[in-house]
Amino acid sequence: MTDTAQTPVAEPELIACPQCDALYSAVAPGPGERATCLRCGTVLIAPRRNAFLRVIALAITMMILMFGATFFPFLQVRVSGFRNSSSVFDAALAFVDGPMLPLSVAVAALIVLIPVARAGLVLYVLVPLAMDRAPLRGATIAFRWAERLKPWSMAEIFVIGVAVALVKISDLARVDYGPAFWMFAALVVVITLQDGYLCRWTIWKALDKEARK
Amino acid sequence: MSHAAPIETARDRGLVACTRCTRVWPMGQERCSRCGSPLVSRRTRSLQRVWAWLFVGMICYVPANIYPMLRTRTLFMTDESTILGGAIEIAHHGSYGIAAIIIIASVVIPIGKFIAIGYLALSLRRQVRLSSHARHKLYEFVEFIGRWSMIDVFVVAILSSLVQLSSVASINPGPAAITFALSVIFTMMSALSFDPRMIWDFPEDTTA
Numbered sequence: 060m061t062d063t064a065q066t067p068v069a070e071p072e073l074i075a076c077p078q079c080d081a082l083y084s085a086v087a088p089g090p091g092e093r094a095t096c097l098r099c100g101t102v103l104i105a106p107r108r109n110a111f112l113r114v115i116a117l118a119i120t121m122m123i124l125m126f127g128a129t130f131f132p133f134l135q136v137r138v139s140g141f142r143n144s145s146s147v148f149d150a151a152l153a154f155v156d157g158p159m160l161p162l163s164v165a166v167a168a169l170i171v172l173i174p175v176a177r178a179g180l181v182l183y184v185l186v187p188l189a190m191d192r193a194p195l196r197g198a199t200i201a202f203r204w205a206e207r208l209k210p211w212s213m214a215e216i217f218v219i220g221v222a223v224a225l226v227k228i229s230d231l232a233r234v235d236y237g238p239a240f241w242m243f244a245a246l247v248v249v250i251t252l253q254d255g256y257l258c259r260w261t262i263w264k265a266l267d268k269e270a271r272k
Numbered sequence: 273m274s275h276a277a278p279i280e281t282a283r284d285r286g287l288v289a290c291t292r293c294t295r296v297w298p299m300g301q302e303r304c305s306r307c308g309s310p311l312v313s314r315r316t317r318s319l320q321r322v323w324a325w326l327f328v329g330m331i332c333y334v335p336a337n338i339y340p341m342l343r344t345r346t347l348f349m350t351d352e353s354t355i356l357g358g359a360i361e362i363a364h365h366g367s368y369g370i371a372a373i374i375i376i377a378s379v380v381i382p383i384g385k386f387i388a389i390g391y392l393a394l395s396l397r398r399q400v401r402l403s404s405h406a407r408h409k410l411y412e413f414v415e416f417i418g419r420w421s422m423i424d425v426f427v428v429a430i431l432s433s434l435v436q437l438s439s440v441a442s443i444n445p446g447p448a449a450i451t452f453a454l455s456v457i458f459t460m461m462s463a464l465s466f467d468p469r470m471i472w473d474f475p476e477d478t479t480a
Binding site: 073074075076077078079080081082097098099103134136138139141142143144145149150151152153154158159161162165166169170199200202203206210211213216217219220221222223224226227228230231232234259260263266267 | 280287344427440457
């Protein structure tokens with residue numbers, strides 16, 4: 060650490076690793092490069108070129124896919140003449156009867172509502188920034204919640220769950236994929252890409268700069 | 273990233289770091305002026321919360337294994353399977369890979385998580401064999417892997433909504449579905465309450 064860092068605490072260049080509290084003066088790495096904590100390896104800064112626009116595009120894609128994936132038939136099952144098809148929405152409502160209702164709400168939240176809410180919050184924060192405007196009111200709260208909800212967004216786990224479910228009933232019935240299945244598979248890729256492009260530090264810094272004007 | 277040889281922490285410098293947006297502030301400030309998150313140098317009190325969530329999670333895990341997860345009704349029979357029972361059944365059909373996924377997601381990960389979180393919480397109070405680096409890796413792993421235990425709950429949700437073919441075959445959730453989901457959620461809360469910065473506070477041995 061250089062001596063200059065000693066005086067100004069509010070100096071924006073001083074950052075600490077959230078995992079181990081190691082103190083650094085931030086130097087923005089070039090696009091595609093990453094700055095990691097020297098002690099624990101946590102990624103601190105990882106800017107990408109055109110990241111804001113890409114994240115916005117992916118968030119919009121995600122919301123459209125999620126709409127389709129939720130309401131179109133997801134899987135179809137056939138047993139000796141009987142058939143039934145189910146959407147993600149139906150899966151979320153599987154527990155709606157009786158004492159299982161809270162579970163239904165939780166499943167709906169984990170696989171649909173929270174991922175959509177995160178995309179919405181990220182759009183709310185990033186769209187003005189990408190257009191070089193001042194952030195909308197409450198943008199910091201919105202981004203804080205987007206970050207906070209991250210561990211509870213479980214769409215990718217749901218997809219693995221589908222694979223397991225298919226094997227479980229393969230000897231009981233014939234199963235066909237509906238259009239929503241492929242939408243959901245694409246959705247997982249989109250969510251993963253979006254998280255890869257999103258650099259927290261860059262966004263916080265952008266929000267900060269605007270707020271002080 | 274510029275820094276000098278021995279790692280200096282924000283706390284050493286009399287600063288408090290925001291874990292949400294990484295900015296630092298003078299010790300004593302209560303909220304981050306940039307992102308509005310509450311500032312605490314070390315969430316020492318949170319250890320109580322870690323233990324509380326962990327115990328509730330463990331308690332919920334017991335009925336999750338005793339009661340049936342799925343109730344399958346076909347024309348001729350009704351079958352109730354627990355988590356372990358369901359996995360063994362799948363293995364009998366020859367799908368060892370899927371059986372392994374279920375066993376790992378529903379048994380190995382939850383129990384491993386209980387042990388790992390308990391160990392990490394205890395390790396803050398006494399000298400332990402594992403270095404700070406190893407314990408931090410363990411924490412990151414626990415945080416990453418915990419969500420994957422939800423697989424079995426989703427499987428139950430999918431099956432119960434899909435297999436509803438009047439009298440021919442139907443699948444309904446059993447009581448274990450809800451206690452298992454609660455167990456996963458509570459242990460995730462436990463891991464999220466843990467402050468990993470405390471892992472690094474012990475004087476580091478030179479080998480690390």
